[in-house]
Amino acid sequence: MNPALVQAEIAQLIQTLSTIGAPLQALLPAAAVLLVALAVVPAWRPFLGPAVAASAFVLLLGEIVLVWFHWRLYDLAVVVSPDTGRIVGRVAVPLWVESEKLYVWALALALMAVLIRRHRQELLPGVTVILAVLMAGAALWGKPFTEPLPSFLGQYLGYLQAMASGDPARMFAAYQGMEGARQFYYNTVYMWVHPPALFFAYATFAISFVATLVMMRERHSAYETTSYRWARLGYLPLTAGMLLGFPWAIIAWQGESWWWSGKVNMSIMMWILYTALLHARLYLRRKGMWRWVAAISILAFLVLLLTYLATYIVPGAHSYM
Amino acid sequence: MTEPVRQKNWDFALTVITVALLGTLGVQSFIGTLYVWWATTAIPGFEISGYGQFVWWMNAIAAPQVVALVVVMGLCVPKRLFDRTALVVVSGAMIAIGMAAWAFTGSFQNGLAVYLALAALIQAGVVVLTVAGARGPSYMTEGRLVKTGSGLLHQGFIGFAFVVVALQRSAFMLPAFWIATALTLLGTVLAFYADRFAWRKTVRVEVDRSFADEQ
Numbered sequence: 001m002n003p004a005l006v007q008a009e010i011a012q013l014i015q016t017l018s019t020i021g022a023p024l025q026a027l028l029p030a031a032a033v034l035l036v037a038l039a040v041v042p043a044w045r046p047f048l049g050p051a052v053a054a055s056a057f058v059l060l061l062g063e064i065v066l067v068w069f070h071w072r073l074y075d076l077a078v079v080v081s082p083d084t085g086r087i088v089g090r091v092a093v094p095l096w097v098e099s100e101k102l103y104v105w106a107l108a109l110a111l112m113a114v115l116i117r118r119h120r121q122e123l124l125p126g127v128t129v130i131l132a133v134l135m136a137g138a139a140l141w142g143k144p145f146t147e148p149l150p151s152f153l154g155q156y157l158g159y160l161q162a163m164a165s166g167d168p169a170r171m172f173a174a175y176q177g178m179e180g181a182r183q184f185y186y187n188t189v190y191m192w193v194h195p196p197a198l199f200f201a202y203a204t205f206a207i208s209f210v211a212t213l214v215m216m217r218e219r220h221s222a223y224e225t226t227s228y229r230w231a232r233l234g235y236l237p238l239t240a241g242m243l244l245g246f247p248w249a250i251i252a253w254q255g256e257s258w259w260w261s262g263k264v265n266m267s268i269m270m271w272i273l274y275t276a277l278l279h280a281r282l283y284l285r286r287k288g289m290w291r292w293v294a295a296i297s298i299l300a301f302l303v304l305l306l307t308y309l310a311t312y313i314v315p316g317a318h319s320y321m
Numbered sequence: 322m323t324e325p326v327r328q329k330n331w332d333f334a335l336t337v338i339t340v341a342l343l344g345t346l347g348v349q350s351f352i353g354t355l356y357v358w359w360a361t362t363a364i365p366g367f368e369i370s371g372y373g374q375f376v377w378w379m380n381a382i383a384a385p386q387v388v389a390l391v392v393v394m395g396l397c398v399p400k401r402l403f404d405r406t407a408l409v410v411v412s413g414a415m416i417a418i419g420m421a422a423w424a425f426t427g428s429f430q431n432g433l434a435v436y437l438a439l440a441a442l443i444q445a446g447v448v449v450l451t452v453a454g455a456r457g458p459s460y461m462t463e464g465r466l467v468k469t470g471s472g473l474l475h476q477g478f479i480g481f482a483f484v485v486v487a488l489q490r491s492a493f494m495l496p497a498f499w500i501a502t503a504l505t506l507l508g509t510v511l512a513f514y515a516d517r518f519a520w521r522k523t524v525r526v527e528v529d530r531s532f533a534d535e536q
Contacts, residue, residue: 219532232513239509243481243502247495257376262357265350272343279336290532314358315368 001080001087003164007157009076014148017069021145024062028139031055032132039125039132048124055135056110063095063107066144070095073149077156079178080163082171091156091182096195098149099142104196106134108203116207119214119226126210155181190248197241202304204234205274209301216294224290227297228281235274242271253317262314266307273300331408335397342390346383353379391433391482392416395440397475398447415439434487441479448472466518470511477505 035055038048070093077091096104113127138144155178162174185191211227245267249258258264277296283289311318357375360367399411415436423432451468480501488494511518 215532220529221532222529225529236506236509236513240502240506243498243505246481246485247498250489250494257372257380260350260353260357260376260379262354265354269347269350272347276340276343283333288535290535310354314354315361316357 001078001163003160006076006078007160010073010153010157013069013072013076014153017065017148018146020065021062024058024065025139025143025145027058028135031058032136032139035128035132035135039128045121045125048128049120052110052113052124052128052131055131056107056114059103059107059110059135062103062145066095066100066103069148079159079175079182082163082168082175088179089182089187091152091178092187093149093152094186094191094195096199097186097191098151099144099147100149101195101199102134102138102142103144105199105202106131106138108199109134109206112203112207118229119211119223122214122218122223123207123210123226126213127207130206130210152181152186184252188248188252190244194241194244194248197237197244201234201238201241202308204230205238205301205304208234209297212294212297212301215290219290221284221290224281224284224293228278231274231277231297235278238271238274242267249317256317258317261316261318263307263310263316263318266303266310270300270303270307273303276300331400335393335400338393339390339397342386342393346386346390349379349382349386388433391437391486394479394482395436398440398444398479411443430486434483437479437483437486441476441483444472444476444479448476464515466511466515470508470513470515472508473504474508474512477501477503477508480504 031051031054035048035051038044038051074090074092077093078087079089079091080086081088109127109131113124113131116123116127159174159178162170165171208227208230211223211230215221215223215227249264273296277293277300280289280293280296284293353375357367357372360371360375364371395415396412399408399415403411418439419432419436421432422435423429426432448469451465451472454465478501480497484494484498484501488497491497
């Protein structure tokens with residue numbers, strides 16, 4: 001491995017991604033404003049369905065660009081042992097970390113919004129507003145095309161510089177950090193299952209939340225059924241994703257009190273609330289129970305949002321701070 | 322074999338206790354999260370000097386709640402099989418055996434593990450009887466596949482609790498975890514989507530109604 005050459009190729013790759021993706025990234029906030037307008041103005045609602053489908057298409061195009069970027073990065077991001085000089089592996093950076101998290105969530109929600117059939121007319125305005133927020137957030141906060149993977153690239157470029165330094169102590173320390181991240185974070189099978197399962201669930205819960213709001217407005221059980229159907233669709237990947245986090249946490253955070261990390265706490269609260277929601281509706285025939293079901297559904301979605309934000313604002317094992 | 326009305330009240334009571342315990346744990350977690358958020362900015366060096374003590378306090382406050390939660394989860398199991406008198410006897414026996422294991426081994430964790438193992442055993446009986454179509458087990462849901470799903474997913478949760486309580490440092494941790502996870506997920510799929518897999522389709526009467534008159 002020639003560290004300088006790899007560094008130059010990565011810089012070239014980032015430049016190409018930025019050239020292709022920057023217009024797309026600029027388009028997303030504009031599309032978000034348009035979507036909100038279409039959702040809010042009743043006379044424009046007939047255009048909402050096609051606009052959501054077009055947004056899903058644009059997001060999908062962007063995702064294809066990101067897949068290409070990650071594929072090329074996988075070719076370049078090799079980890080070499082300073083002892084033997086041999087390649088021990090390549091870093092497979094998943095498509096749902098760092099700057100790309102909101103983008104994946106927006107993509108999942110956009111695709112689901114296209115697929116909504118039951119109560120489509122009633123749900124689409126609310127779902128579109130959430131989609132618009134996610135799209136704007138993905139473009140303005142995440143910046144996946146112009147500022148891709150800042151944490152990974154920072155660490156990897158630091159590793160390349162250490163490998164080029166010729167200082168054995170520095171090389172070994174950088175290698176240990178990079179190889180640890182490769183084995184226990186980026187390349188682990190849990191990383192490739194746990195986050196996408198949760199983002200799928202988050203998208204379904206957003207639709208379930210909107211259906212609950214419609215239920216409260218219309219005061220009819222048909223919307224509760226719709227809300228329940230979306231919630232149960234998300235509950236399975238949520239449970240699977242969270243269960244899979246357990247052995248991963250035991251391996252990756254050995255010796256740490258990870259269970260009191262803010263993110264883990266909030267995630268468990270979210271799961272508990274969605275479990276409570278699915279159980280509470282068993283008693284829906286009791287008079288007034290629908291209010292409790294609605295309250296739990298809204299609280300669960302608020303906790304979902306806090307769970308997402310906890311990664312960035314509360315320190316702990318599962319934190320980006 | 323069962324008394325439906327009393328059974329439903331017992332069901333509801335256990336649900337309320339479970340929700341209350343989960344609620345208090347949730348409040349504790351939330352306050353703890355807020356405290357860490359505040360402390361890391363307000364107390365210099367909190368992560369090095371104060372976080373250990375925070376974890377100690379959180380563990381100490383949560384422990385009795387978690388134990389109560391495990392006990393309630395265990396009590397949810399025999400309700401499917403036994404009538405009220407037998408239910409009290411079986412539940413009491415489960416707790417007594419767990420406490421005896423605690424006293425005998427000197428480890429509270431072992432006592433909980435034995436208690437959970439008993440719950441898992443009874444739940445396995447519930448699942449077998451449900452799959453066989455026996456009339457004994459009582460559920461709030463309808464349809465054999467849905468009931469089997471509910472039985473399996475609760476078996477999975479008991480299995481997961483057993484892994485957390487007893488197997489975290491054991492070589493059996495991962496195999497047991499995967500079995501518990503598979504049972505939970507299979508059970509969830511059956512409980513939610515049984516109508517898609519059912520051989521004999523039953524027409525579920527879902528009566529839509531307005532909530533407008535309900536205060």
